[in-house]
Amino acid sequence: MGLESALGEGYLTTKLDALVGWARKNSLWPMPMGLSCCAIELMSAGDPRHDISRYGMEVMRFSPRQSDVMIVAGTVTYKMAHVVRKIYDQMAEPRWVIAMGACASSGGMFRSYSVVQGIDQFLPVDVFTAGCPPRPENLFNALIELQKKVEKSSVLDYRDRKEPIIIS
Amino acid sequence: MNSIIEQVVSGLRERLGDAVEDVREFRDDVIVVLSRDAIVDAATWLRDHEEVPFPLCEDVFGIDAYSRKQRFEVNYHFYSVTKKVRIHLKVRVEEDDAVVPSITAVYPGAGWYERETWDMIGVRFSGHPDLRRAYMPEDYEYHPLRKDYPLMGVPGSIPLPKRG
């Protein structure tokens, strides 16, 4: 290409969006917001058989300040919602949210007085994952779809206002 | 009725007299219905029973009988580890006066069950050292397991954080 050949070896011209998107995509650190049953499947996702590290997102950080993507795994009650939101607020931008499982996505089978019927009522969600709980494979599917989304997002406005991804 | 339980029930009758209102048996479960004021006495007597001691208080929970005059019932389960038998006690209270003496002085383990009962049904326990709600937020107004409380709750009764 023109510019690169003029500058010599070691130079690469690309869009900033593409470069940053590529870098972000491959270094997503999840914040495992393990609340209930899905948390066990989230742990299973990290076990020797499923091995979440294959996708470059195994660095589970329990400190929100070190993480980029919050995996809300489990039933969110009204009492817990404030805690989830507080942890989300502590995460540094850019940040994404995966609603893992039916409970986090919609309240699931718990139609009762204490369960929030979907975390999108108080959090911006990027990926909804079906399953009660989703198999680890389905979680990986969600993570890969999120990676695709992150890759395409813009540097200045990482949170595009498009519809969230729904993994069924 | 199991002979051990029979012995315990007749002992209870002897001890408490008229305070034993009813003894019911269904599928080998024996429920002794007591008057409210006798519960601490009965629990102490069961715990310190010489032949069949009941050292374990398994559960305390409330039932909303709703249509009955004495609206709330509180059930107690006691288990004898040595004789391997279980006995159920039950007291009934009216809605206006939903207070039951606490048995925490006899069975410290009943503390949390009584908190749960207060939270879910709204029966108070007099003499409980720390009668807070067990599950719902402390400033919550309702008692979810009452029959007049809807399954989906009262909208807006617990605030959610803003989406932002």
Added chain:
Amino acid sequence: MSEHTKTADDFFDTPLPTTNLPPKEQRSQLLQALLDMDPDISFDDPLENDMVLNMGPSHPATHGVLRILLRLDGETIVSAMPELGYLHRGYEKIAENETYHEFITHTDRLDYLQPLHNNVAYILAVEKLLGIEAPVRAQYIRTMLSELARISSHLVGFGVMAMDVGAMTLLLWCFREREKIHDIFDLVVGARFTTSFTRIGGIAQDITDEGLAAIRAFIDQFPERQQEGERLLNRNRIFFDRCRNTGVISAEDALAIGLTGPNLRGSGVAMDLRRDNPYMIYDQLDFDVITETEGDSLARYYVRLAEMKESVKIIYQCLDKLPQGAVHAREPKKVLPRKERIYTRMEELIHDFMIVNFGVNPPEGEVYHAVESAKGQLGFHIVSRGEGHPWRLKIRSPSFCNLQALPQMLKGHLLSDILAVLGSLDPVMGEADK
């Protein structure tokens, strides 16, 4: 004197600002010592008050969403108060609005480390209410699978406790074994994690020879795998020192506070409902009730390890004795008919319609049935008014009661001991919060 050898006295040369200071009698010991430039003063507690620390509800070591409020004196715990309710899902209210069959699915999510055991516990209570019993083959299959579930639950308890005190490898090994159990459930039940396997009067479907072979293959290799894990931990000085003499509770205290299951047996009380009030086929099986006398974290850990071995023993016996026959009771008005018969016979179609839409009609009354789950005594108390759904269903969940002992166990220990104690109590919040 060079720049780098300044002593503390040099820093004190500049007098402290004296404005806005409280009057002398109200000054704290620390402030007065600073003002007097007294380097020799010692304090019991430099802040002159206790520190209140909040642990959870989002904390990697609290097994979910448990919140513990701690009052600390330095690093020593003065008092601890667990707060629950962050996963309160309203099971008991949901149960009042669903038929007996519908609620089976909800029992999976109670103690989500051993869903099948909860299914069995619940269905036994319903069957007691209805006055029916499942056929022997179904009982054997239930027993076998609930023992598998017990192993899978203890594996997580084992692995997570090890992780909490610093042995990460073991968690991965335990999950490797758990995956094998999940594979068996996938094969036998049709779901790897949330099983919903039991039905009133039987089980969802009969077990195949392939399933039996898979179970046998698993338990053939499991003791060796368990040995591997034990070798890693049982002679590990760090693990040993952290768990021994932490969270000690005596047998009397344990009973008074309501501990059950391995936690109670760790204190030396040989209470096991499988032997004491045998249900299903436990009275025909040969197994030991494991007890330890120390009552500390290490004792509870040893009880769990040994119980896994007993479970393997039980599964072998079930496999050897498994009889042939039906897996559904002959109670057409209470047991869901088979699908193929619904499509071809009028009678079954009507029964299916009635059971699915209006539920089984139990008699009026109250029953309580408890089983020995991996966490302790899991009981269901059903109040029936003769309708298709329970009037009141009370879940006696072992984790709730076990957590109650936490303040007592933690008192006087160091902050870091919480992990060892909590890991050895092995609570599951789904069950504790209901």
